[in-house]
Amino acid sequence: QVQLVESGGGLVQAGGSLRLSCAASGRTFSSSAMSWARQAPGKGLEWVSGIVSDGSDTYYGDPVKGRFNISRDNAKNTVYLQMNDLKVEDTAVYVCAVARLPRVFNSAAEYDYWGQGTQVTVST
Numbered sequence: 001q002v003q004l005v006e007s008g009g010g011l012v013q014a015g016g017s018l019r020l021s022c023a024a025s026g027r028t029f030s031s032s033a034m035s036w037a038r039q040a041p042g043k044g045l046e047w048v049s050g051i052v053s054d055g056s057d058t059y060y061g062d063p064v065k066g067r068f069n070i071s072r073d074n075a076k077n078t079v080y081l082q083m084n085d086l087k088v089e090d091t092a093v094y095v096c097a098v099a100r101l102p103r104v105f106n107s108a109a110e111y112d113y114w115g116q117g118t119q120v121t122v123s124t
Helices: none
Strands: 003-007 010-013 018-025 034-039 045-051 058-060 068-073 078-083 092-099 111-114 118-123
Touching: 003 092, 018 034, 018 092, 018 118, 034 078, 045 068, 045 078, 045 092, 058 068, 078 092
Parallel strands: 010 118
Antiparallel strands: 003 018, 018 078, 034 045, 034 092, 045 058, 068 078, 092 111, 092 118
């Protein structure tokens, strides 16, 4: 059974940092791109960042560009999201997802597996 478990969320003041982790189990995902998405209260799912299967290319949504950094460790079947200079508008539930292809897409339809999410709350 495939399982994605996110961790690392929490409450942080604006300007602070958090590092999210997403550990995958049940199969190897080294041939799949992985992404992070988020959902703020009352809003739809927003794609945040993605990384190709071998980690050589990364992509970011405009709201987080320059502040967030995605990485992965295929030996550990884990993807990370380093979030710096956090803003109140970054408050959301962050979820990780595994794509069915090695390339990154910003459409939820391209992802086969999703985690349950971890809450990130940024206060003023």
